[in-house]
Amino acid sequence: MSSKRSRWLTRLTLSATAAITIFTTFTSYLAAPAAASSGATFQDIAHSYAYQSIISLHAKGILNGTQPGYFSPKKAVTRAEWVTALDRTLGLEPVQAAVSSYRDVAKKTWYYGWIEAASQLNIVQGGTSATFQPNSPITRQEAALMIARLIRSSGGSGNATSSFTDTGEIADWALDAVTTVNRYGFMKGESNYFRPASSLTREETAALLERLLTYSTKHANQTASTASSIRLGWQYDQTVQQFENTVLQSNINTLSPRWFFLNETGSISDYTNASLLTWAKQHHKNIWAMVGNRSNLVLTHQILSSEVLRNKTITQLANAVSVYGLNGLVIDFENVDGQDRANLTLFVQQLKAELKSQNTVLAICVSPDYGTDWTAAFDYKQLGTAADYLILMGYDEHWGGSSIPGSVSSLPWLRESVRRFVQTTYPEKAILALPLFTRNWTLNASGHSIASSDISLDQQNQLVSRSVSKPIWNEDIQQYTVSYKDTQLHKLWLEEGRSFTRKYRLGQDAGFAGFAYWYPGGASSDLWSSVKNADRFIQRGL
Secondary structure, X not given: OOHHHHHHHHHHHHOOOXXXXXXXXOHHHHOOOOOOOOOOOXXXXXXXOOHHHHHHHHHOOOOOOOEOOEOOOOOEOEHHHHHHHHHHHOOOOOOOOOOOOOOOOOOOXXXXXXXXXXXXXXXXXXXXXXXXXXXXXXXXXXXXXHHHHHOOOOOOOOOOOOOOOOXXXXXXXXXXXHHHHHHHOOOOOEOOEOOOOOEOEHHHHHHHHHHHHHHHHHOOOHHHOHHHOEEEEEEOOOOHHHHHHHHHHOOXXXXXXXXXXXXXXXXXXXXXXXXXXXXXXXXXXXEEEEEEOOOOHHHHHHHHHOHHHHHHHHHHHHHHXXXXXXXXXXXXXXXXXXXXXXXXXXXXXXHHHXXXXXXXXXXXEEOOOOOOHHHOOOOHHHHHXXXXXXXXXXXXXXXXXXXXXXXXOOHHHHHHHHHHHOOOOOHHHEEEEEEOOEEEEEEOOOXXXXXXXXXXXXXXXXXXXXXXXXOEEEOOOOEEEEEEEOOOEEEEEXXXXXXXXXXXXXXXXXXXXXXXXXXXXXXXXXXXXXXXXXXXHHHOOO
């Protein structure tokens, strides 16, 4: 194969990478899954080798016909149908993403949300300059590449070999994948021919999807159950009712209202809300109330360095836990002097001892350790031993007062932060806090920041929709960026479903105990679909 042809096929495939599950192109059939009726049959599948697979997946609401009573088993599958089918096989839901991954997939099309769901999970790849070719037939080698990506096994590093007679016709970019899916038994070929460039038919899709469904069910990762994992949301910039409504849209199971703050007398400022306590119990949500220091370095030193004030504060907090029936506390002390390192650890140790009899969870927030004064007070190893959980604040890579604009949390920075963190803390005691906000940077002529403001994701999306320029996907940092101009030049590093899912999956792969969101009120509605999809995907064992 010529290098020119290889490069062309590589570009085609990377812009094409897709997922698995099949649907008709008729909008009336795509509006809702097929009725789950085991007696549903098609007139044209009696002689199909995939008869049982078609009936089974149709009953599960995964496969529909092309028209009433007909399945069209020999018909080619389009790329949009293939991705839609894959998503439903995996139990995903469509995501009406604010930023489109492909320029030829319009938001008004029936398949937009399905393609975006797959793109966010990296099942398919694309950026604002890429095309997806949704109405083109999907080839067998393209399908093989997508399945290989799903099962997280590429089959090697480019040294793959195949025993198919037509191996020479398999594109360079697909050879590893074809070898992998053949080894796993997903795609066997026919008479020792793989037919890599042939269009995948609907009956082939049915057989393939059922094999994938059986595999994923067998290998489902039960330990990653959403029900048993921590999904914590801080109440901020929302009324109680607004916060409750957001929680119901999300996967949040643990509430952290900002109720307690230190003060100079050793007593605590108490802002407990009785209605939220009642609501949480009614909706089976835990409450881990936040304990803050208002970022007051002097006050924090005064409390931590005084045995009398420290003990008084601990007693006050333990009493509040008992009186309100709280499930836990989250210590969020920012701007702590490095000289208070030992006393901060002692405070956590003593507070945990006081809470032990109440079976109350104690978590403490810490920033990534890059050897700065900001983290000098955190003895990560000792705090990890004393507390039940450490919450790693996975944001503020570029903080608001910086003259250097940039991402709040790029994937490479977060990956390095996690790497450093797990050197001192067991992943099962770690919670990864992720940003549901971004920063709007105002730049001068040299590109330096002269001002910045924190904005919600809805505010971000409104700015993007009004911008003349289109967001650009940056592969290095796994985020979109966009610039616009009013009276001054502005730049944003976007936080949306695609970038957020990359961060979320980093925490999943690291084996963290859960996630925390700063802050739920900053999320756009589509992002909760993205997060729920990430939970469903990992539960499939893929």
